[in-house]
Amino acid sequence: MSKPETKVEILYPEYGNQGGDNGNYLYVEACLPKENIVHTMHGDKPYFVDHTPSGILLGGMTEAQQEFVLERLMPYKDRLAELADAGVPMIFSGNAADLLGQAIINPDGSRIEGLGLFAYTTTRYMPRRFHDVQVGSFSPGNGEKDFDVVGFKMQFTLTEGDNSSSYFIKNSTGFGINKKSKLEGFRRGNCIATWIIGPLLPLNPYLMRWFLDAMGEQETPLAFEEEAVAAYEKHRREMVYPGMHLHY
Numbered sequence: 001m002s003k004p005e006t007k008v009e010i011l012y013p014e015y016g017n018q019g020g021d022n023g024n025y026l027y028v029e030a031c032l033p034k035e036n037i038v039h040t041m042h043g044d045k046p047y048f049v050d051h052t053p054s055g056i057l058l059g060g061m062t063e064a065q066q067e068f069v070l071e072r073l074m075p076y077k078d079r080l081a082e083l084a085d086a087g088v089p090m091i092f093s094g095n096a097a098d099l100l101g102q103a104i105i106n107p108d109g110s111r112i113e114g115l116g117l118f119a120y121t122t123t124r125y126m127p128r129r130f131h132d133v134q135v136g137s138f139s140p141g142n143g144e145k146d147f148d149v150v151g152f153k154m155q156f157t158l159t160e161g162d163n164s165s166s167y168f169i170k171n172s173t174g175f176g177i178n179k180k181s182k183l184e185g186f187r188r189g190n191c192i193a194t195w196i197i198g199p200l201l202p203l204n205p206y207l208m209r210w211f212l213d214a215m216g217e218q219e220t221p222l223a224f225e226e227e228a229v230a231a232y233e234k235h236r237r238e239m240v241y242p243g244m245h246l247h248y
Contacts, residue, residue, distance in 0.1 A: 004054075006036045006215055009047045011058040012069055013039055019094050019154060021059025023199030027208060028057065030223035048083060049076050054215035056083070060094020060197055063124070063156075067112060070099055077115040084117060084191035089214035093200050097185065097193035098122040098157060118186045118193060120161025120177070130155050133239045134196050136169030136184055140210045147206045148172075150235045151196035159195075161186070168194045173240050190214050205229050 010016075010025050017025075029037055036054075038047045047053055061069065073080070084090065098104050101120040104112040114122075131154040138149045149169045159177040167176070168185025176183040177195070185194035194200065201208045205228040212220050222228065 004216075006032065006054040006217055007038050007047065007051065008032065008036060008055045008057065008215070009038045009040055009053040011040050011046065011056060012042065012061070012065075012072075013059075014041060015061040015065040015069060016057075016059035016094075016096055018060040018062065019152075019197030020199040021094050021096075021197060024057055024059055024091070024093065024201045027199070027202045027223065028055075028211075031208070031212060031220055032217070046073070046076060049079060052083065052086070053088065054217075055088065055211060056090040058090075058092045058096040058099075059199070060096055063095075063126075066095060066098060066104070069096075070112065070114070073099070073115060074113075077117070080115060081117050084188045087189050087214070089190040089211055090192065091200065091211065092191075092193045094195065094197045095155060095157065097195050098159075100186070100191075100193045101159065101161065104157075117188060117191065118161065118166070120159050120163070120186065122157045122159045124157050126156045128156065130158065130175075130179075132174040134169070134171060134184060135173040135236060135239050136171035136182075138169045138207065138210075144210075148236055149196070149200075149204050149207055150232065150239055151198040151200055151203055153195055154197060155195055157195075168192050202228060203232060203235060205232055 040046045100117040101114040103114050103121045105123040134151045137146045139146050163183050163186050166186050167183035168187050171182045
């Protein structure tokens with residue numbers, strides 16, 4: 001039986017490009033032929049509604065764009081949950097992670113309903129901003145060895161919820177979902193919600209390898225692998241220096 005054709009859906013790339021998150025899309029596009037990429041733009045019906053994509057990506061955006069994207073995705077929240085439980089790899093990075101919780105709370109106390117894939121609530125503290133560097137251990141599963149994920153945070157939000165058994169990474173450097181936590185992000189199978197920006201995938205070639213493998217692309221080489229691994233190792237060494245977050 002032939003392998004199904006790989007289709008990576010990039011959701012709303014014209015919005016989800018804050019904090020360098022468009023670099024995630026560029027790296028995927030560097031690894032895979034263009035015919036394997038689906039761009040869901042403003043006004044498009046998401047590809048995942050009628051098809052099963054190999055992977056899904058959505059990056060950080062403005063607060064107004066968050067509300068537009070929520071409006072567009074809300075009718076399909078059950079389908080997203082179904083795909084997450086089927087093991088489809090998804091990465092919602094930066095404040096795109098806010099969308100997958102139960103709600104976003106505005107500074108005035110008003111509430112915006114989320115997609116509900118995870119049981120957390122995110123609060124906007126604008127104009128206060130939270131920033132940090134991140135180094136934490138990720139468990140890829142399937143008996144594979146854990147590896148570190150590195151990156152940056154710059155956000156107006158903090159999150160409340162129990163991710164003790166569903167976190168993305170366990171931080172050795174940097175705060176987690178809030179200032180009291182060392183557990184960053186949420187994970188449901190291969191579906192990841194993370195507030196790390198940077199962009200995440202070019203900074204973490206081993207995470208990119210995991211993403212490709214989870215899509216069935218085990219034979220696909222990493223683009224710029226030697227350079228990406230060298231940059232990753234440099235970040236992993238330097239981000240643990242005391243006070244590094246003060247320079248960001």
